[in-house]
Amino acid sequence: MTIYRATVLDTPESPFEGGRLRAEQDCGIAVEGGDVVDRGAFARVRAARPDDEVVDLTGGVLLPGLVDTHVHFPQVRVIGGLGMPLLDWLTECALPEEARMASVDYARGVAAEFVDGLLRAGTTTSLVFGAHFPAAVDLLFERAASVGLRIAAGLVVSDRMLRAELLTTPEQSYAEGVALAARWHGKDRLRYAVTPRFSLSTSDAMLEACAAVLRDVDGALFTSHINENGAEIDTVRGLFPEHSHYTDTYHRRGLLGPRSVLAHNVHPDDAELDLLADTGTAVAHCPSSNSALGSGLFPLRRHVERRVRVALGTDVGAGTGFSLLREGLQAYFVQSLRVPDGLPLTPAHLLYLATLAGAEALDLGEQVGDLSVGKQFDAVWIRPEDGSTLDVVLAHADDADDALAKVFALGGPADVRGVWVGGDRLR
Ligand SMILES: [Zn+2]
Numbered sequence: 001m002t003i004y005r006a007t008v009l010d011t012p013e014s015p016f017e018g019g020r021l022r023a024e025q026d027c028g029i030a031v032e033g034g035d036v037v038d039r040g041a042f043a044r045v046r047a048a049r050p051d052d053e054v055v056d057l058t059g060g061v062l063l064p065g066l067v068d069t070h071v072h073f074p075q076v077r078v079i080g081g082l083g084m085p086l087l088d089w090l091t092e093c094a095l096p097e098e099a100r101m102a103s104v105d106y107a108r109g110v111a112a113e114f115v116d117g118l119l120r121a122g123t124t125t126s127l128v129f130g131a132h133f134p135a136a137v138d139l140l141f142e143r144a145a146s147v148g149l150r151i152a153a154g155l156v157v158s159d160r161m162l163r164a165e166l167l168t169t170p171e172q173s174y175a176e177g178v179a180l181a182a183r184w185h186g187k188d189r190l191r192y193a194v195t196p197r198f199s200l201s202t203s204d205a206m207l208e209a210c211a212a213v214l215r216d217v218d219g220a221l222f223t224s225h226i227n228e229n230g231a232e233i234d235t236v237r238g239l240f241p242e243h244s245h246y247t248d249t250y251h252r253r254g255l256l257g258p259r260s261v262l263a264h265n266v267h268p269d270d271a272e273l274d275l276l277a278d279t280g281t282a283v284a285h286c287p288s289s290n291s292a293l294g295s296g297l298f299p300l301r302r303h304v305e306r307r308v309r310v311a312l313g314t315d316v317g318a319g320t321g322f323s324l325l326r327e328g329l330q331a332y333f334v335q336s337l338r339v340p341d342g343l344p345l346t347p348a349h350l351l352y353l354a355t356l357a358g359a360e361a362l363d364l365g366e367q368v369g370d371l372s373v374g375k376q377f378d379a380v381w382i383r384p385e386d387g388s389t390l391d392v393v394l395a396h397a398d399d400a401d402d403a404l405a406k407v408f409a410l411g412g413p414a415d416v417r418g419v420w421v422g423g424d425r426l427r
Pocket of ligand 1: 070072129225263315
């Protein structure tokens with residue numbers, strides 16, 4: 001057994017439903033077999049276990065492992081392609097790079113860079129948009145398994161309106177999807193996610209094939225994109241004239257539910273929000289990407305008021321990096337810029353969105369997302385370099401909420417000093 005000694009901040013209850021930041025200075029967390037088995041004042045936890053090893057993480061703060069609910073494996077090398085709206089960015093920046101993943105050697109290099117990027121940012125759990133090529137998806141799973149991260153991912157499928165080498169058929173996508181799931185779903189910390197790129201690039205028959213994989217792989221997740229950009233939404237409306245709205249293109253095929261995550265949803269109508277709430281579908285809010293592509297200012301208040309579950313995604317490579325801390329800060333900026341209906345966010349909201357909300361969106365809320373007794377020890381130690389600006393402002397923080405605000409304002413991968421998943425130290 002190991003006892004971790006740290007200042008611990010987490011959000012075991014949603015601040016959107018009255019929860020507050022839980023902050024414990026000089027906290028002891030006892031971990032056995034990867035699980036938190038005790039926590040409280042260090043002196044008490046230590047006295048109860050005088051022979052256990054103590055890991056001293058004093059200085060900085062210990063947070064639950066960060067959760068990224070939307071991030072693209074093949075797009076690491078194209079981060080920073082600024083200056084284009086969504087469909088132009090896809091054509092000119094993202095999809096040429098995605099086509100390079102047909103090369104196993106190329107994909108192997110990107111898989112290593114991608115998994116390393118998550119780890120450096122303190123992201124312990126993620127829902128990953130895979131590649132259009134099964135061999136590349138194998139490499140991603142292989143790498144994540146060898147490092148020890150929690151990842152759900154899958155083969156990205158499309159059968160229209162993308163460059164030819166990224167297209168497949170419903171039959172082939174089904175066969176490749178269930179084969180990938182047989183290799184990886186439920187192995188170590190990995191799960192399979194059925195992943196049509198978006199309705200724009202998937203025919204009815206392809207969405208049916210996705211539904212078949214979802215039915216046949218017990219416990220699989222579903223993920224795609226929705227309502228990101230005006231031109232995209234208009235195109236989808238034209239392609240599915242018999243559907244009442246974009247959300248219905250997924251719902252009609254039974255693709256929405258409590259293990260489904262749709263990215264963006266910047267421009268939903270109320271009927272769509274109600275449908276997402278009724279089905280328990282979560283939305284991955286990706287504020288850096290929305291800002292970089294000029295997609296719009298996310299209507300968080302409408303989601304919360306209509307009880308749609310929301311978590312954060314970095315959306316690398318349209319997003320500008322792997323850090324969920326920066327994503328939280330950007331979510332705060334976006335709400336402050338939404339006039340008059342922005343939802344003011346506290347530091348506790350930002351932490352919740354970056355941790356437990358993500359765990360719940362990925363159906364892992366019972367296992368991870370905070371550092372309560374009974375949960376897995378997934379944690380990130382934010383310990384800035386001595387004399388760095390974050391170090392200076394943390395030393396002058398008024399209280400725990402203020403310290404957490406500082407972490408979101410200034411923290412990043414350079415401040416991540418330790419990362420644990422299921423009690424294993426990965427960094
Ligand atoms: Zn995306």
